[in-house]
Amino acid sequence: xxxxxxxxxxxxxxxxxxxxxxxxxxxxxxxxxxxxxxxxxxxxxxxxxxxxxxxxxxxxxxxxxxxxxxxxxxxxxxxxxxxxxxxxxxxxxxxxxxxxxxxxxxxxxxxxxxxxxxxxxxxxxxxxxxxxxxxxxxxxxxxxxxxxxxxxxxxxxxxxxxxxxxxxxxxxxxxxxxxxxxxxxxxxxxxxxxxxxxxxxxxxxxxxxxxxxxxxxxxxxxxxxxxxxxxxxxxxxxxxxxxxxxxxxxxxxxxxxxxxxxxxxxxxxxxxxxxxxxxx
Numbered sequence: 341x342x343x344x345x346x347x348x349x350x351x352x353x354x355x356x357x358x359x360x361x362x363x364x365x366x367x368x369x370x371x372x373x374x375x376x377x378x379x380x381x382x383x384x385x386x387x388x389x390x391x392x393x394x395x396x397x398x399x400x401x402x403x404x405x406x407x408x409x410x411x412x413x414x415x416x417x418x419x420x421x422x423x424x425x426x427x428x429x430x431x432x433x434x435x436x437x438x439x440x441x442x443x444x445x446x447x448x449x450x451x452x453x454x455x456x457x458x459x460x461x462x463x464x465x466x467x468x469x470x471x472x473x474x475x476x477x478x479x480x481x482x483x484x485x486x487x488x489x490x491x492x493x494x495x496x497x498x499x500x501x502x503x504x505x506x507x508x509x510x511x512x513x514x515x516x517x518x519x520x521x522x523x524x525x526x527x528x529x530x531x532x533x534x535x536x537x538x539x540x541x542x543x544x545x546x547x548x549x550x551x552x553x554x555x556x557x558x559x560x561x562x563x564x565x566x567x568x569x570x571x572x573x574x575x576x577x578x579x580x581x582x583x584x585x586x587x588x589x590x591x592x593x594x595x596x597x598x599x600x601x602x603x604x605x606x607x608x609x610x611x612x613x614x615x616x617x618x619x620x
Contacts, residue, residue, distance in 0.1 A: 348381075348382035349382065349561075349563060350382060350384045350558075350560040350563065351382055351383055351560065351563045351564065351565040352383070352384060352385045352386070352387060352551060352554045352555065352558065352560050352562070352563065352564055352565070353377050353380075353385075353386045353387070353567050354386075354387045354389055354547075354551075354564055354565065354566050355370070355374070355377070355386060355387070355388050355389065355568075356389045356566070356568070357388060357389065357391070357392055357403075357428070357431065358390075358391045358392065359391075359392060360392065360393060360394070360395040361392055361394060361395030361396050361400050361403070361427045361428065361431075362395040363395070364392075364395075365392060365395070365399075366399075366569065367396065367398075367399030367400070367402045367403050368399075368402065369569035369570070370403050370569055371402050371403055371405075371406040372569065372570075373567060373568070373569045373570075374386075374403070374406040374407060374409075374410050375406060375409070375410075377410060377414075377567065378409060378410045378413055378414065383414065383565070384414065384415075384554075384558035384559065384560035385414055385415040385416070385417070385554035385555070385557060385558035385560060386410060386414060386415070386416045386554070387417050387418075387419060387547070387551055387554055388416065388417070388418040388419065388431065388432065388435060389419050389550075390418055390419065390421070390424050390428050390431065390432050391420070391421050391428075392423060392424065392427065392431075393423050393425045393426065393428060393448075394425050394426025394428050394429070394430070394448065395426075395427050395428075396427070397427065397451060397502050399427070400426075400427030400428075400430050400431060401430075401505070403431050404431050404433075404434045407431055407434035407435060408434050408513075411434065411435060414558070415436055415437075415553075415554055415557035416435040416436050417435055417436060417437045417438070417439060417550045417553050417557075418431070418432035418433075418434075418435035418437070418439070418550075419438075419439045419440075419546075419549075419550035420432055420438065420439070420440040420441065420444045420446060420532075420541070421441050421547065422441065422444055422445075423444065423445050424438075424440065424444060424445070424446045424447075425445060425446070425448035425529055426448040426449070426450065429446060429447055429448065429449065429510075429540070430449075430506055430510065433509060433513035433514055433540075434509065434513045435513070436557070437542050437550075437553055437557075438540070438541040438542050439542065439543055439545045439546075439547075439549050439550040440532040440536070440541045440543075440544055440545075441532065441544070441545075441546060442532050442533070442544045442545075443531075443532065444531075444532045445529045445530070445531065445532075446529065446530050446531075446535035446540055447524070447528060447530045447535060448527055448528065449506055449507070449510060449521070449525035449526075449527065450503060450506070450525055450526070450527035451499045451502045451503045451506065452499075452527075453495060453498075455481060455483055457483055457484075457486065458483050458484065459483075459484050459485055462484070469484040471484070477490075477491065477494070480494065480495070481495070503525070506525070507521050507522050510525070510540075514539060514540065516539055520539075524538055524540070532544050551564065
């Protein structure tokens, strides 16, 4: 494969990153893809086509590290075509250059943890939850009871630690002082023009402008290659099956999901680099 890479004509790779990081954008698959692009001698530059509200903190970090390794060897430009928020922005900030659509929303630098409390709802239908555990804090993120003050403090420390990693990553990628990034890292989303003024992006434009930047920086001709993570037959089969099941469940879950978002609730027990339903 390495020999073939050397004799292939020079190309610019475009990688779509559309959706929630973890479900729509699978971190491990994309990290592997970025590694392959780094090792492919025919790929002279990479355009990351991002439209994401963020998602898994660990997944966002995994993909960010892959982008950093890639940018150490080849020009990398991020194009934010709609939403580059939270973990989505974290990944973009690891690129050499950021182009945003004029109407794009950028930022939401911060960490959030969702945990619905369902004990009252279960009690109304006569269901109780009994927990056996070997560690005193093993169930500290449980949705079946209120957290203790100690647990709240520990959870906050976890979020603060991830927050500092996020701030440091943006400061390093954007070459901004950490205290400057921390002042911007309120969790809010900025319009593209404001993000440009604040140093969170380099210019407004469209994906053609991002491609032009990649061509200039790499010296490659306008030969584009749209690349996607590899998926095996098993993944494809499971994907089609899940689409069928998902269609049947969507109507039943829609009302509950909307109610949960409206009340600020989300998936339990996970830390997210993600924009909240209100955009903060």
